Amino acid sequence: MWEIARDSGVLDLNSSYAYVLWGAEFSESSVVVEVEGQVVGFVTGFIRPSEPDTIFVWQVGVDADQRGKGLAARLLHSLLDRLAERGVVRLRTTISPDNEASQRTFGAVARDRGMTLSSEDYLSSELLGEGHEQEDLYTIS
Known part of the structure; x- marks a missing residue:
């Protein structure tokens, strides 16, 4: 997951430890897909404690060779289908204005x-600092 995030050019890169920990501790609210033992896509998310009917998607990453094939959407559908059994009816995420994909x-x-x-509007570039673009809050409901 770390390598996909690093190579994406758009995802904020966290430590490899963070991705391993996310997979271990938030596996119910995340999805990873492998091809021949290699991770080619992932969605990391968590159920908001204040909104147990909401999944917050933190990152969606797809290997460069798999982009443009609808993998990200399939991963999100898979996650939403699985979480519907737990009463999750809404998805939230942040997306920067220039991330049209x-x-x-x-x-x-x-x-x-x-x-x-x-x-x-959600998180301003001033708040995020270090030249980070603003992040808008998107909700699917």
């Missing part, structure tokens, strides 16, 4: 599920 992916997932995608 993610905006399209989350829009497609919302349409496929007959749901609505909305967005609002």
Whole structure:
């Protein structure tokens, strides 16, 4: 997962420890897909304690060789299908304004599920610092 995040050019890169820990401690709210023993895609997320009916998706990463094949959307559908059994009915995530690929992916997932995608200002670039672009909050409900 760390290598996919590193090579993506758009995801904030966390330590390899963070990705291993995420897989171990948040496996119920995350998805990893492998091809021939190699991780080629992942979704990391968590159930918000204050909103047990909401999954917050932290990162979606797809290996460069697998991009453009709908893998990210399939991973999100898989996660939402699995979490529906736990009463999760809403997805939230943050997306920077220039990440049109993610905006399209989350829009497609919302349409496929007959749901609505909305967005609002969330985290300003000043708050995030270090030249980080603002992050808007997207909700599928």
